[in-house]
Amino acid sequence: MPSAGLVYIIDDDSAVRVSLGDLLESMDYQVALYGSASEFLKVELSDAPACLVLDVRLPGTSGLELQEYLMKVNVGIPIILMTAFGDIPMSVRGMKLGAVDFLTKPIRDQDLLDAVASAIRKDKSRRDEAAHLVELREKFALLTVRERQVMTLVASGLMNKQVANELSISEATVKMHRGSVMRKLGARTVAMLARMAEALDLQG
Known part of the structure; x- marks a missing residue:
């Protein structure tokens, strides 16, 4: 049976990463965990519907810097930002940059599950639209x-x-x-x- 989708989680706190990963795996998502933006950028992204759960504050490249970079290189993966209370203004900036949601730590299980389900749906429709456009261009040719x-x-x-x-x-x-x-x-x-x-x- 195919998984419900793939969720990339980037957080420098390993306890947070593992706990969020366990929750999502229990709901049939595939999960990939990273401690920094640079770790995440080394991997080849899967072709499956996916989303990125991203901590705003990270060592080295921050969450917002990673978000800006992904936009620049045209990686359309939906992003959910995680934020501590004091980082809310940064997260609002992230929403303006196209993040689909932001969750305040400590994150409630249901809030995470709702945000991820919505982001994966969004990625599925983005991929469907892109596939339809390719097909339409082929017919038009x-x-x-x-x-x-x-x-x-x-x-x-x-x-x-x-x-x-x-x-x-x-x-x-x-x-x-x-x-x-x-x-x-x-x-x-x-x-x-x-x-x-x-x-x-x-x-x-």
Whole structure:
């Protein structure tokens, strides 16, 4: 049976790391524990849905510095910050940088489980969206040049007649290309086609 997801925990206090890890393992998560940001940066991240539970204060590279670095190198793993009471202003800064939650120590079991479940869900949808976009780009690459032109204009809100005028072709030809585009991309409605064009960043 697959695990509920992978949780990376970075905290320089080994007792905290182990205790949080044990709790998450008891709920069927895979867990990887690290004492510092540099330890974590040496590992290759798994391709499974995951999240990072990160202490704000760490020796060497701080939690926020690690968070900023991961953003810069485009690692989209959801981050939950752990903070002592006095670090709350730092954690608010972390939330502005995109952390999904922050938990104040000592952390209640249920708060951790709720935050992790939410972060793993977020990572799953991020991965699904990325996979759908790759698939959409592959389908779009199979369209002819004319089909791409028709798609871009239809998605920008033009009627068949306007598209025909724009491309100097007949309305019947526009309808034929439009039908072909929708079939190839699996778009059931023009609204869906418009959303696909937006995802592909087509400019009308």
